Amino acid sequence: xxxxxxxxxxxxxxxxxxxxxxxxxxxxxxxxxxxxxxxxxxxxxxxxxxxxxxxxxxxxxxxxxxxxxxxxxxxxxxxxxxxxxxxxxxxxxxxxxxxxxxxxxxxxxxxxxxxxxxxxxxxxxxxxxxxxxxxxxxxxxxxxxxxxxxxxxxxxxxxxxxxxxxxxxxxxxxxxxxxxxxxxxxxxxxxxxxxxxxxxxxxxxxxxxxxxxxxxxxxx
Amino acid sequence: xxxxxxxxxxxxxxxxxxxxxxxxxxxxxxxxxxxxxxxxxxxxxxxxxxxxxxxxxxxxxxxxxxxxxxxxxxxxxxxxxxxxxxxxxxxxxxxxxxxxxxxxxxxxxxxxxxxxxxxxxxxxxxxxxxxxxxxxxxxxxxxxxxxxxxxxxxxxxxxxxxxxxxxxxxxxxxxxxxxxxxxxxxxxxxxxxxxxxxxxxxxxxxxxxxxxxxxxxxxxxxxxxxxxxxxxxxxxxxxxxxxxxxxxxxxxxxxxxxxxxxxxxxxxxxxxxxxxxxxxxxxxxxxxxxxxxxxxxxx
Numbered sequence: 242x243x244x245x246x247x248x249x250x251x252x253x254x255x256x257x258x259x260x261x262x263x264x265x266x267x268x269x270x271x272x273x274x275x276x277x278x279x280x281x282x283x284x285x286x287x288x289x290x291x292x293x294x295x296x297x298x299x300x301x302x303x304x305x306x307x308x309x310x311x312x313x314x315x316x317x318x319x320x321x322x323x324x325x326x327x328x329x330x331x332x333x334x335x336x337x338x339x340x341x342x343x344x345x346x347x348x349x350x351x352x353x354x355x356x357x358x359x360x361x362x363x364x365x366x367x368x369x370x371x372x373x374x375x376x377x378x379x380x381x382x383x384x385x386x387x388x389x390x391x392x393x394x395x396x397x398x399x400x401x402x403x404x405x406x407x408x409x410x411x412x413x414x415x416x417x418x419x420x421x422x423x424x425x426x427x428x429x430x431x432x433x434x435x436x437x438x439x440x441x442x443x444x445x446x447x448x449x450x451x452x453x454x455x456x457x458x459x460x461x
Numbered sequence: 462x463x464x465x466x467x468x469x470x471x472x473x474x475x476x477x478x479x480x481x482x483x484x485x486x487x488x489x490x491x492x493x494x495x496x497x498x499x500x501x502x503x504x505x506x507x508x509x510x511x512x513x514x515x516x517x518x519x520x521x522x523x524x525x526x527x528x529x530x531x532x533x534x535x536x537x538x539x540x541x542x543x544x545x546x547x548x549x550x551x552x553x554x555x556x557x558x559x560x561x562x563x564x565x566x567x568x569x570x571x572x573x574x575x576x577x578x579x580x581x582x583x584x585x586x587x588x589x590x591x592x593x594x595x596x597x598x599x600x601x602x603x604x605x606x607x608x609x610x611x612x613x614x615x616x617x618x619x620x621x622x623x624x625x626x627x628x629x630x631x632x633x634x635x636x637x638x639x640x641x642x643x644x645x646x647x648x649x650x651x652x653x654x655x656x657x658x659x660x661x662x663x664x665x666x667x668x669x670x671x672x673x674x675x676x677x678x679x680x681x682x683x684x685x686x687x688x689x690x691x692x693x694x695x696x697x698x699x700x701x702x703x704x705x706x707x708x709x710x711x712x713x714x715x716x717x718x719x720x721x722x723x724x725x726x727x728x729x730x731x732x733x734x735x736x737x738x739x740x741x742x743x744x745x746x747x748x749x750x751x752x753x754x755x756x757x758x759x760x
Contacts, residue, residue: 244564252552324548328514333565334538460515 245330245343249317253351256316260309261355268359271299272366279370291375295428299363299379303424306356306390313348314397318450322401331458341402341454345447348394356387378429385432388443389423392416399449404457412449464523465490465612465644466511471520473506480506481517482668488661493638493645495655495676498665499754504648505545507665508616511646512542525612538566541610545617547601551590555600558589559607568609577603577633595626602630606637615647619654627654634658652747662746666754671704676746685717685744685752686725691735698755706752707732715742717752 250257275298278287290296297303321327330344331337360383367376396416403409419442426432432439464487471484481503488494498504509515511522513529522529527536550558555578563569581596589600598618605613615634619627631654638645649655655676662679664672672679683704694714699705705718705728714736716725722741729736744752 244561247557248550248553248561251557252550320550320552324544324546326548326550328512328542328544329548329550331514332512332537332540332542334534335565336534458514460509 242343242346245340246347249344249347252320253313253316256312257351257355260312260351263305264309264355264359265362267302267305268362271302271363274298275363275366275370287371288375291378291429295426297382297427299383300427302359302363302383303386303427306352306387307393307420307423309355310352310390310392310394311397313351314394314401317344317348318398318401327402327454327457331454337454337458338451341451345395345398345450348398349391349447352390352394356390360387381433381436382427382429382431384436385423385439388439389420391443392420392423392446395443395446395449396420399446399453402450402453402457404453404460408453408456464488465525466646467523468507468511469521469523471507471510471517471522473503473510473515473517479668481510481520483520484665484668484670485520486663486670486673488644488646490644491641492660493634493647493658494661494663495652495659496646496648496663496665497652497655497750498648500650502665502754503668504665505616508614508648511614538568538608539611541605541608541613543601543605543613543615543618546620547594547598547618549589549597549601549604551588554586554588555583556585558600558604562604562607566608570607570609573609574603574607577606580629594621595623595629598622598626598630602633606633610643612644613646615645615649617648617650619649619651627651631658652750653745656746664750664753671753679749680744680746682719683717683744683749683752684720684722684725685715685742685748686722686739687713687715687742688729688736688739690714691737694734695732697732703728704753707734713738715752717744717749 278298291298321330330340333340360380363383364376364380367379393416396412400409400412400416403412423439466488468484468486471481472479473481484503484507496504496507506515510517511524511529513532516530524532525536525539527533532540550561553561559571559574563571577599581599583592583596589597592600618630622630634645634647635658637643647655647659659676662672662674662676663670687710689712690709694707694709696709697705697707699718703718703720703724705720706716707729708715716729718725720728722739726739729739
């Protein structure tokens with residue numbers, strides 16, 4: 242596992258740096274905005290704008306995890322496809338499924354380690370100026386966006402590892418259709434009741450690149 | 462174990478186009494085998510099946526006694542595989558890639574790798590993607606040999622290499638296999654390089670095994686004779702065990718096959734070819750290959 246993580250780190254570190262900087266810049270922007278709002282407006286106005294008017298103070302962060310997941314998926318798996326380099330990994334003396342799972346585990350760990358500090362920063366800042374209900378509500382609103390990043394990552398990996406263009410197109414259509422649902426609403430609590438399904442869907446998407454890699458290996 | 466590789470009745474098609482038509486052959490331990498064939502003869506399809514990157518339509522392959530479709534990690538550790546074009550990870554430098562691969566192999570011998578790398582004029586921090594094809598070939602070869610594998614598959618090792626690096630590659634393989642314990646399967650289009658290196662020779666033609674015998678036997682029993690025809694000569698390609706070929710050339714035409722000079726005379730007369738001055742011509746492995754598979758790709 243350590244060796245696969247080492248390879249993936251060498252391969253993607255510049256992209257990971259880019260994604261990390263983008264996350265922190267956005268998180269910092271959200272913090273500054275929250276600070277500005279808390280200083281400019283009274284609590285009733287903020288609460289009213291947030292609860293009743295569906296105004297989001299951190300919408301700039303919305304698509305960042307999605308693009309981060311997409312970028313990491315491409316950075317990890319595009320080099321594996323050039324000259325069908327994935328054969329090198331599949332020939333390693335570890336199980337093929339295990340080898341691909343380790344690659345995905347690296348991506349998952351990277352996205353988590355990038356998103357978690359950014360979320361922590363935003364949550365901590367929100368707790369300074371706002372009540373816990375606001376901070377928790379903010380996290381619940383951000384959760385589908387974070388999950389979309391994982392989904393985009395798994396789907397980009399699956400699309401790239403897929404051998405046939407028909408299956409690739411099908412996967413892109415499914416990914417676009419489902420991921421669109423993650424961005425339908427901005428207002429607080431919109432996704433609370435379906436969040437569990439989003440988590441299940443994202444967890445299920447983990448299997449797609451593994452299935453694609455098995456088809457790659459069998460040449461079908 | 463009788464064979465390190467055993468292909469049994471391999472069949473595979475790409476759509477309606479058959480690539481392999483019931484191919485069977487085996488590689489015995491400690492032997493170096495050249496798998497030869499024209500473009501599209503089925504070599505790469507076979508290599509892909511051997512390395513479990515393709516499931517055959519029917520038939521099977523055993524590698525070190527295991528089905529190639531379900532190789533265990535311990536068996537994979539005993540098989541070195543050079544991908545066509547010396548494909549490796551370009552984002553690594555020579556130290557990083559050694560660190561990566563060494564953790565997977567219990568029998569890793571870093572000295573073999575470092576010995577090969579020390580011959581190259583490269584900065585240890587230089588990325589593999591910035592190296593020449595010849596340098597990359599040595600890195601890829603070093604990584605495979607350091608695994609101390611029992612079986613090595615070299616898929617078109619000569620691709621993109623200049624004569625110097627081709628010779629270097631062959632010399633390294635020859636030294637590595639000198640103890641007679643390593644089995645090697647190699648494909649290449651530069652057949653003259655394989656002369657004197659390979660023990661066995663398998664020649665594919667249109668998805669079938671045309672010849673499967675020791676290389677020495679092929680070189681001594683396949684004969685080529687030239688003759689002066691008294692009239693026009695009609696080209697002929699026989700399908701039988703003699704692999705008889707008759708070709709018309711400008712001044713002297715040729716007859717070749719697993720035949721003696723007296724049989725050559727008989728075959729020419731049987732086909733009504735009036736001729737004189739039949740004489741044996743020296744034939745290299747490449748000459749034999751061309752005579753067997755033809756100069757033109759005919760379907």
